[in-house]
Amino acid sequence: MSLFDIEKNTSVIKNEDVLNYDYVPKTIPYRENQIQEIADSIKPMLYERSGRNLFIYGAPGIGKTASIKWVLRELSESTDEIIPIYVNCWNLKTKYFIFSEMANQLKLSFTAGKSAEHVLQQIVYKLKNKRAVFVFDEIDKIDDSDFLYQIVSMFPTSSIHLISNNFEYITKIDSRIRSRIILKHIEFRPYNLDEVYGIIKERAKIALRKDAIDTSLLKQIANITFNKRDIRVGIYLLRESAKIAEQDGKRKITKEHVKKAMENVLDKTLEEEKLNKDELLIINITKEHNGDVSGKLFDFYKKKGGKLSYKSFKRYAKNLEKLGILKLELTSGGFKGKSTRIFLN
Template sequence: MLSADLDDILEDVFERVSKSRIFKNRDVLMPDFLPNRLPHREEQIRKVASVLAQALKGYRPNNLFLYGLTGTGKTAVVKLVTKKLSEKARERGVRLKVAFVNTKRDDTPYRVLSKLLENIGFRVPPTGIATAQLYANFKRLLDKRDLLLIIVLDEIDYHVKKHGDDLLYKLTRINEELRNSKVSIIGITNDVNFTSWLDPRVKSSLSEEELVFPPYTAPQLEDILRDRAQMAFEDEALEEGVIPFCAALAARERGDARKALDLLRVAGELAEREGRNKVTTEHVKKAWEQIEKDRVIEVVRSLPLHSKLILLAIAKLTKDGTVTYTGEVYKLYKEFTSDLGIETLTLRRVSDLIGELDMLGLISTQVVSRGKRGMTRVINLESDYKSVIKGLKDDPRVAEIAGLI
């Protein structure tokens, strides 16, 4: 009987989704989909293409550094331009290779170098070779290939903040050690203050050309969504106000096109699961709540240990809806580091990390005067408390001292 009930449930779910008239091609709304055109990024495409075009004449293009908040089209522009560039290079017989590395995913110098070696045709064991030797192998094997190699380092700020800029320095200087091959580097970051972390020598070598990607406006996001929705949805599947509503919500969140597309996709999925044939603004509202919770959990999980401890302190101090201050956060953070038996960062460094949590949207801060006691920051928890705690629980060190186990 239970088996029959289960069969009925599954049959109902499968039938509802298979008969849905919502999606025509859901994949075009996924983050890894690369469209053939990028509305409102024509200027940036032209600039990136003009820098890289030197490769078609066999010259090494200048290094290029791209800044901009998440979802402003940096990675998509680079992928689109380098895809077309590679096609042109093949037509003209230019020995060009593009190596794309996401340094947040391949998050150690060893993994970055392994990825680069794989891109030029060499497999590397997961461990067992010293990083210095791996770099020497990369130089030697690259020179044997007689290539013009364009290295794209996406989310490079994560790598430098975690491991320093030693590998980046070596890569920006590698042409001095090559005889037959040439290397150009494209760095991509969401952190507009990223270069302040770099050694001046790395900064000058890396930033031969720079390009800032501004956030999308609500009308621009609307154009992007309409363009993609034509490919993604069946005719008449979207209620009239759905696209403007998605665009307005994403514009409020720093003009993030990726979030706008995710919002539209999840709204469609919710309508499909309900057996509806039309996506409404109510589905968008539900999708927004779901995405926000999921985003907070993912971001919290990815934080370094000390940032997690600072966020835990802020969450505990503001749990009842009250505000807290830098000094109070630092005092509780010191208790946590003492409990874990790890080094306590300085107040100045903790203040910097509070600023980074603010930039990520997990908290909000405001500098206020406390009279004779000087200036301080008022701190609020902006994200859902339960989502923050859920993200922190995944780190057993944090969960233990917070009593979350």
């Protein structure tokens, strides 16, 4: 048997795409109310009235992005009148990058080398006499929310949706922007155990071969997912244990396969998959110099090629603390009396 010979019918996974985190399922159970509210904010635009603006918030991994993407997909399948624009701000922290991404989605070319304002003007021109839904996901990752003021001024009848897993974000944006964008709040509550089980079972049904996993194991995965409070954990466990089973030449996932997949989860924080290079650099430096004061860590960060200012460095560290990865402790006795020590959590 050669190295690449495969045995027919040993496959456990029927459709691997379904096990990607950004796969948008055909239905999003348990989020019907939120989906209805999102749709209601867009509908008036179909009657030439103004859309509503939303602030969508809730913990990580509980269907905020999936729900909005589901609505946008429905929208684009039913009308060309309203243009959906979805921007994830995670790695697009400045308004230039955000406007360029929007221009890209509108198929506007040649934005390179132009100013942010120029790119915005092109977008305004392209959307002349049209209405749009602008979704800015992970909005709390943005360096400067000022661009929202420009969007709302240029597109006063469109609908703007801001999404965050940090409710506090909204209290921090400039009051000038807040008074201009009246935002209806939509909360996503965490799922209960039955709901988590329902979601995982459905994912397994469309992703895996029939009978590839027993109910007892699905329940075990649902329990772990519920405790970790993030549906991605369950999707990860399904994908990994199915792959381990396939490597093992089996057609069915066993307890041992799930156990092995669990060990892999522990090695690798799920958050790490979504962190950008500065955040990863800060984590690595903290690993090497655990508990050092922030100024010193910043020097090490710079030496390793980090480009952030000290202010942004500290903001990033605070964000990593919110994610439960770092721990910041204010101590007395620093150079100016007070300093922050940074630890790996």
